[in-house]
Amino acid sequence: MDAASRALHVAFSAMLGACLGSFLNVVAHRSVIGRPWWGAERSVCENCGRVLTLFELVPVVSWVVLRGKCRGCGAAFSLRYLAVELTGAVMAGVLAWRWGIGWAYLLSMIAAFGLFLNSLTDFETGYVFDSFAAVMAAAGLIARAFGGWWALLDGLIGAAAGWGVVAVIILASRGGMGWGDAFLMAGVGALLGWKMALISFYLGLMCGAVAAVWLMLRGKVKWGRHDAIPLVPYLALGGLLTLLWGPRILAFMGNMYIGKPFRTDWPF
Ligand SMILES: [Zn+2]
Structure with missing residues (x-):
C-alpha cells in the first residue's frame, strides 16, 4: 500500500473513531442512568436543557470551536466529551495504520x-x-x-x-x-x-x-x-x-x- 492511500485510510478512520467515541459516550451515559440510547431523544445542554444543534455535535471540532462552552448559557461542557472523542480518533487511526482496511x-x-x-x-x-x-x-x-x-x-x-x-x-x-x-x-x-x-x-x-x-x-x-x-x-x-x-x-x-x-x- 502506498503512503498516500495509507494516510487517507488513517484520516478517514480517525474521523470515524471520533464519531464512534461521541456515540458510545451517549450509549454509556444513558445505559448507566437507565435511559434508552436508541430512538429520537436529542442531546441537550445539561445546564440549560437547550437541544443542541447539529453544528454543536460535530466530534472534537465543535468542542474546540465553542471552547467547550454552551452557546446558550455559557456553561462549560465536561472535558469528558473531548477526551472520549479524541481517544476514539487516535484508537481508530492507529488501528487503520496497523491493519489497513x-x-x-x-x-x-x-x-x-x-x-x-x-x-x-x-x-x-x-x-x-x-x-x-x-x-x-x-x-x-x-x-x-x-x-x-x-x-x-x-x-x-x-x-x-x-x-x-x-x-x-x-x-x-x-x-x-x-x-x-x-x-x-x-x-x-x-x-x-x-x-x-x-x-x-x-x-x-x-x-x-x-x-x-x-x-x-x-x-x-x-x-x-x-x-x-x-x-x-x-x-x-x-x-x-x-x-x-x-x-x-x-x-x-x-x-x-x-x-x-x-x-x-x-x-x-
Ligand atoms: Zn446551556
Whole structure:
C-alpha cells in the first residue's frame, strides 16, 4: 500500500473513531442512568436543557470551536466529551495504520470500541454491562464465520478461555474481579481468538498493576486497596496493545507457531 492511500485510510478512520467515541459516550451515559440510547431523544445542554444543534455535535471540532462552552448559557461542557472523542480518533487511526482496511481492521475496531464502551461505564459507575460483552462476542463470531471453520473455532475457544481465566481468578481470590469482567473477556476472546485473548488479559493486568503501584506510591490509593481502581480501562489498554503488537509479543515469548493451524491470512 502506498503512503498516500495509507494516510487517507488513517484520516478517514480517525474521523470515524471520533464519531464512534461521541456515540458510545451517549450509549454509556444513558445505559448507566437507565435511559434508552436508541430512538429520537436529542442531546441537550445539561445546564440549560437547550437541544443542541447539529453544528454543536460535530466530534472534537465543535468542542474546540465553542471552547467547550454552551452557546446558550455559557456553561462549560465536561472535558469528558473531548477526551472520549479524541481517544476514539487516535484508537481508530492507529488501528487503520496497523491493519489497513479489511477484516482485521473490522475485528480490531469492534474489539477496541467494545472495550472502550465498557471502560466508560466502568469509569462512571464501576459497572460492566453483560449485554455489551454479548454483542462483542456475537460480532466476533459472525465476522470469524467468514474466515472459515478454524477462525470460528478459534473464536469459540477464545471466548471460553477469556471467560475461564477470569472465572479461575474470581474463585481463587474471592473478589478483585467480577463476573462482568469474565463476560467481557469472553467477548474479547471471541474477537481475538484464544492466544491473543490471553495476551490481552495478561497485558491488561500488567498495566493495571503498574498503575495501581504508581497511584499507591503517590498516596492516591491506600496500599492493598486494589479494588478502588477500575480494572476495565486497563483490560482495554491491554486489548489495544494486543491489537497493535500481539503477534510480535507472542513471538517474543517464544511461540513460533503463530497463525498455525489457523489461516495465515487471518491476523489474530
Ligand atoms: Zn446551556
